[in-house]
Amino acid sequence: MPTAIAPTFAEERLLFTPVTPDDGATPVIFAFPNTYSVGITSLGYQVVWATLAQRPDLAVSRLFTDIHEPLPSQPELLGLSLSWELDYVNILTLLESLEIPIWAAERDDSDPIVFGGGPVLTANPEPFAAFFDVVLLGDGEVLLEAFLDAFQESRGCDRPTRLRRLAQVPGVYVPSLYQVTYSAPDGPVATIQPIDSGIPTHLEKQTYRGDHLSTSTVVTPQAAWENIYMVEVVRSCPEMCRFCMASYLTLPFRVAPINSLVAAIEKGLAKTSRLGLLGASITQHPEFADLLDYLNQPQHDDVRLSLASVRTNTVNRQLTETLTRHGSRSVTIAVESGSERLRRIVNKKLETADIIAAAVNAKAGGLSALKLYGMAGIPGEVPEDLEATVAMMQQVKKAAPGLRLTLGCSTFVPKAHTPFQWYGVNPAAEKRLKFLQKQLRSQGIDFRPESYNWSVMQGLIARGDRRLSKFLVQVRDYGDSLGSYKRAFKDLKGQLPPLSFYVHDDWPVDQPLPWDHIGGPLPKGTLLKHREDAIAHFPTL
């Protein structure tokens, strides 16, 4: 069990007022399966915690892997916010430290109801389904209060009754009330059905459609970005790159009105001068230029500004000069590939000329560095496409001499609810990353590949089904290394499909998906249509 370190919590400056819990309030633990510094830098964690702490019928304590607030001896509810797939290991450890069975099926009335949420669980909860009593699918703004109200209404009932009651709330998924069958013990999923007619057959991810987006509820020097105040400027992204879960899973694109953004920023700047603007594509905000004008007023000269990655063709002089004025040295753009054909495959509406213009503007605006993000192993990629990426980086270097260039590169990983969910991780990506490394580093361009092995594990979890939960526990017991993954697959041979099935195989489009019972923003037919649009740009053999 982590230790309680009060001074860390005492350094927090709150932007909301927690209420004093009523007598007899429900004892709740809200946990983040990583350290305090990581957890408190998650805007989602901050916002849910503030929601819980403002309900007088709840008495909430926070728990991280390193520190915690004083914990109730008999919690009735345990929440876990999962932002990163491999943090599941810490979920298991936290459950054990609280003496709660890791398997939902082994919990009884003396155990809390364990609920989880966040993008990892919303996209595909199945590999983790056996650890959770409840998974919240979608936006907290619409889900959380409805879930908590139903939870409170069922207080005093036995566990099965409570879970059945909760399963009636839209977007609240109770995995134990659904049964999965497989075409063979090591074959694909065949069916996913509720255990009886009283349970909804289909679940819908819940979408918040209001225009007040999230803002920090706490500022602390212990955050990963010291004293950062975060403001969500937009939610989702209208670009719809075919691989992108940040766009497809959170559609439609929504923007916070400028007046509410300004009011939120003023509130934050009363506590700190460090401001982070968040969102998948913040420069797509229709009034983004006005927001920059507002930040460029003299009274904001001491504000340090951090931006999430921005759309390449919005990197103009106004943006780069604003960043320079507010203490940033670099800007980050995601270009995916130097090949225009591949960019058409992924639906990245970007010309090489736009990338070069972004570099020129970065330099002219006073920035010293430009970070580009790319990807290897995109469906339809051929070796010549990697050569095009090298050529593009050379062009950028030539156009903006002296600008420090970094190319970060990941491997394509299929994500649920995107048009590329049927494609596997291309094993050739490992070699292609090495090719880029050799070519770019020899020209003095900083190349930072993401671990290929990590992408394989991500792919496994992204397309996993319930058979993986036993596997994941085994991996954890063996030490959570790549060797442990291989050993656990060997041990469970015959009880689940091989690694290549989950990770590398292209799945037939008529094969049932492990998440078929969960509706995302777009129907499968639309995703298939978008996939066809991509295939139209594949090379002809």
Ligand code: SF4
């Ligand atoms: S522009 Fe970025 S955030 Fe938007 S869809 Fe493409 S990859 Fe996703």
